[in-house]
Amino acid sequence: MVETLRIKELVLEKNQEAAEENRSLLEKNDVLCLNLISSPGSGKTSLLECMGKHWGPRLGVIVGDVQTTLDAERIQGTGAVSLQIETGGSCHLSAEMVQHALSKMDLSPLEVLVIENVGNLVCPATYDLGESLKVAMLSVTEGAEKPVKYPALFVRAHAVIIGKTDLLPHVDFDMERVKADCRKLKNDVQVFALSSKSGEGMQSWQSYLEGHRASGRS
Amino acid sequence: MVETLRIKELVLEKNQEAAEENRSLLEKNDVLCLNLISSPGSGKTSLLECMGKHWGPRLGVIVGDVQTTLDAERIQGTGAVSLQIETGGSCHLSAEMVQHALSKMDLSPLEVLVIENVGNLVCPATYDLGESLKVAMLSVTEGAEKPVKYPALFVRAHAVIIGKTDLLPHVDFDMERVKADCRKLKNDVQVFALSSKSGEGMQSWQSYLEGHRASGRS
Numbered sequence: 001m002v003e004t005l006r007i008k009e010l011v012l013e014k015n016q017e018a019a020e021e022n023r024s025l026l027e028k029n030d031v032l033c034l035n036l037i038s039s040p041g042s043g044k045t046s047l048l049e050c051m052g053k054h055w056g057p058r059l060g061v062i063v064g065d066v067q068t069t070l071d072a073e074r075i076q077g078t079g080a081v082s083l084q085i086e087t088g089g090s091c092h093l094s095a096e097m098v099q100h101a102l103s104k105m106d107l108s109p110l111e112v113l114v115i116e117n118v119g120n121l122v123c124p125a126t127y128d129l130g131e132s133l134k135v136a137m138l139s140v141t142e143g144a145e146k147p148v149k150y151p152a153l154f155v156r157a158h159a160v161i162i163g164k165t166d167l168l169p170h171v172d173f174d175m176e177r178v179k180a181d182c183r184k185l186k187n188d189v190q191v192f193a194l195s196s197k198s199g200e201g202m203q204s205w206q207s208y209l210e211g212h213r214a215s216g217r218s
Numbered sequence: 219m220v221e222t223l224r225i226k227e228l229v230l231e232k233n234q235e236a237a238e239e240n241r242s243l244l245e246k247n248d249v250l251c252l253n254l255i256s257s258p259g260s261g262k263t264s265l266l267e268c269m270g271k272h273w274g275p276r277l278g279v280i281v282g283d284v285q286t287t288l289d290a291e292r293i294q295g296t297g298a299v300s301l302q303i304e305t306g307g308s309c310h311l312s313a314e315m316v317q318h319a320l321s322k323m324d325l326s327p328l329e330v331l332v333i334e335n336v337g338n339l340v341c342p343a344t345y346d347l348g349e350s351l352k353v354a355m356l357s358v359t360e361g362a363e364k365p366v367k368y369p370a371l372f373v374r375a376h377a378v379i380i381g382k383t384d385l386l387p388h389v390d391f392d393m394e395r396v397k398a399d400c401r402k403l404k405n406d407v408q409v410f411a412l413s414s415k416s417g418e419g420m421q422s423w424q425s426y427l428e429g430h431r432a433s434g435r436s
Contacts, residue, residue, distance in 0.1 A: 039257040040339050040368065041360025066340060068367050089370065091309065091340035119367075121258050122284060122309035122338055141359040141382065142259025149286050149337075150258065152307065164359065170388050 015127055018095035022102060022130025029107040031060070032213050033115065035129050037153055038137035039146075040119030043163040045071045046196035047137070048114060052078025054206055058111040062101045064093040064118045071116065081105065092124035093117050099130075112209055121146070125153035133212065139164040140173040147181040154185040159192065161205065166195040233345055236313035240320060240348025247325040249278070250431050251333065253347050255371055256355035257364075258337030261381040263289045264414035265355070266332060270296025272424055276329040280319045282311040282336045289334065299323070310342035311335050317348075330427055339364070343371035351430065357382040358391040365399040372403040377410065379423065384413040 026033045038044050048061055052075055059080040063072045064087055072084035083105060085097050098115060107113075115131060117124040136157035138146045141164055147154040154160070160182050162175065179191050190208060194201030244251045256262050266279055270293055277298040281290045282305055290302035301323060303315050316333060325331075333349060335342040354375035356364045359382055365372040372378065378400050380393065397409050408426060412419030 039259055039337065039360075040364060041257060041356070065367060067369055068363070070363055070367065089340075091338070118340065119257065120309070120338055120340055122307075122336065123341065138259070139359065141357065141385065142257075145286070145288055146258060149283060149288065151285055167359065167385065167388055170385055 012126075015095045018099045019128040019130040022095055022099055023132075025102060026107070026113065026130060026132070029110070031107055031110045031113050032133070032209060033113045033129075033131045034133050034135050034209075035115050035117060035124075035131035036135045036137060037117045037121070037124045037157075038119060038139075039121055039142060042119070042137050042139045042142065043196055044116050044119070044137055045074055047161065047163060047194075048075050048080070048116060049078050050196045050199070050202055051112075051114070051206070052080035054202075055080065055112055057081060057109055060105060060107070060110040060113040061116060062093075062098060062105075062113065063116045064097070066090070066118060081110070087118060091118055091120050091122075092127055093129060094127055095129050111213060121150040121153055125150070125156060133158040135159045135161060137161040137163055138178075140168050140175075141171050144174045144178045144181075147178060147185055151185055154182060154189075157182075157186065157189060159190045159208065162191065162193045164195060164197070165193050165200055166198045230344075233313045236317045237346040237348040240313055240317055241350075243320060244325070244331065244348060244350070247328070249325055249328045249331050250351070250427065251331045251347075251349045252351050252353050252427075253333050253335060253342075253349035254353045254355060255335045255339070255342045255375075256337060256357075257339050257360060260337070260355050260357045260360065261414055262334050262337070262355055263292055265379065265381060265412075266293050266298070266334060267296050268414045268417070268420055269330075269332070269424070270298035272420075273298065273330055275299060275327055278323060278325070278328040278331040279334060280316060280323075280331065281334045282315070284308070284336060299328070305336060309336055309338050309340075310345055311347060312345055313347050329431060339368040339371055343368070343374060351376045353377045353379060355379040355381055356396075358386050358393075359389050362392045362396045362399075365396060365403055369403055372400055372407075375400075375404065375407060377408045377426065380409065380411045382413060382415070383411050383418055384416045 061082040075082040279300040293300040
C-alpha cells in the first residue's frame with residue numbers, strides 16, 4: 001500500500017511538472033485554457049459546438065475520450081480547431097497527454113483552448129493540466145446533489161455550468177440549492193445556467209470568457 | 219511504468235480473490251447479486267427506490283459513493299435494506315470493500331442484492347465484485363453514443379438499462395441505434411428501456427430478475 005501511494009505521488013509530481021510547462025506555453029501564446037470536466041453525457045460536446053459557432057477558428061479543442069473520435073468530428077464541423085486524444089482506457093487526461101497534443105497544434109490563431117476531459121466526475125478532478133480555469137459541468141437531468149457528492153471537483157472549479165436548462169420543465173431540479181451548494185464548496189465560483197439547444201444563458205458564458213481574456217492581457 | 223503495471227496486477231489479483239469469496243458467500247445464501255454501473259445522475263438511485271417498493275425487505279443495496287450517505291437514506295425509505303460505503307475519493311468499488319460490507323449484513327432475508335457502484339463509466343468496468351450480473355445503466359438524456367465510447371463496460375454487461383424514457387419526447391436519442399450498438403459489443407445482452415418516474419418498462423426488468431432467481435435455484 002505504501003509503495004502504491006509513493007508511485008501515485010511520483011505520477012502526480014511528474015504530472016505537475018508537465019502542467020506548469022503547458023501553462024507557461026499557453027500564457028506565452030496568450031491562450032485562455034479551460035479544463036472542462038463533467039459526467040459522460042452532460043452536454044460538453046454540444047456546448048463546444050455552440051462555442052465553435054461563436055469563436056470559429058479562434059477556438060481550439062483538445063478532446064479526451066477513452067475510445068472513438070466522434071466528439072472531435074462534431075466540433076470540427078463548426079470551424080473550431082479540434083484534436084482528439086484517445087486515452088485507450090485511462091479515466092482522465094494527464095498533463096503529459098495534453099503536452100503531446102499541444103506540440104501538434106498551431107497555437108498562434110487561438111484565443112481560447114478547451115480541454116474536454118474524459119467524462120468522469122472523480123478521477124480528472126485532481127490532475128492539473130496547465131489550464132487557466134477549471135470548469136465543472138452538470139446537466140439539470142442529473143439531479144441536484146452532484147456538488148455535495150463529488151466535492152473534490154467542485155471545491156476546485158472556478159466556474160460551474162448547469163446545462164440542458166431547456167429540460168427544466170420536465171425534471172425535478174432545484175437550481176437554487178445547486179447554486180448554494182456550489183458556493184458553499186467554493187465561495188467565489190461563477191455559476192452559469194444555460195442551454196446549448198435553446199441558446200439561453202450562452203451569452204453570459206461567452207462574456208465571462210471574453211472578460212477573462214481581457215483581464216489576462218491587461 | 220513497469221512497476222506501476224505490476225502493482226496494478228497485484229491489486230487486480232487481490233480483488234479477484236475477494237470477488238470469488240463474495241460470489242461463493244452470496245450463492246450459498248441464494249442471493250442474486252447485481253453490480254450496477256452508470257454515470258453520475260443516470261438514475262440508479264431512483265431505479266433502486268422503485269425496486270425497493272417491489273421487493274421490500276427481500277432487496278439489499280450496497281451503495282458506493284465518493285462522499286455522503288444521501289443515496290442510502292433514500293433507498294432505506296422504501297423498506298429495502300441498504301448500507302453505504304463511502305469510498306473517500308476512490309473512483310470505483312473493490313471486492314474487498316464489498317466483502318467488508320457483506321460481513322455487516324444479514325443475508326438470510328435477501329433475494330436480490332444490488333451493489334450501486336460509484337457513478338463512473340470507466341473505472342468500475344474492470345473490477346469484479348463477485349456479482350452474478352453486471353448491469354450498465356444510461357439515461358436517454360446522455361446521448362446515444364455511450365456504448366461505443368465506453369466499450370470496456372458494455373462488452374461485459376449482461377444487461378443494459380436505458381432509463382428516463384419519460385424524457386424521450388424532449389431529447390434527441392436514437393433508441394434503436396443504442397440497442398444495436400449494445401448488441402454489437404455483446405450479442406446476448408438484455409436491454410431494458412424504462413422510466414422510474416412513469417413506471418414504463420419496470421415490469422419486464424423485475425421479471426428478468428425473477429427469472430434469474432428461478433433459474434439460479436433450479
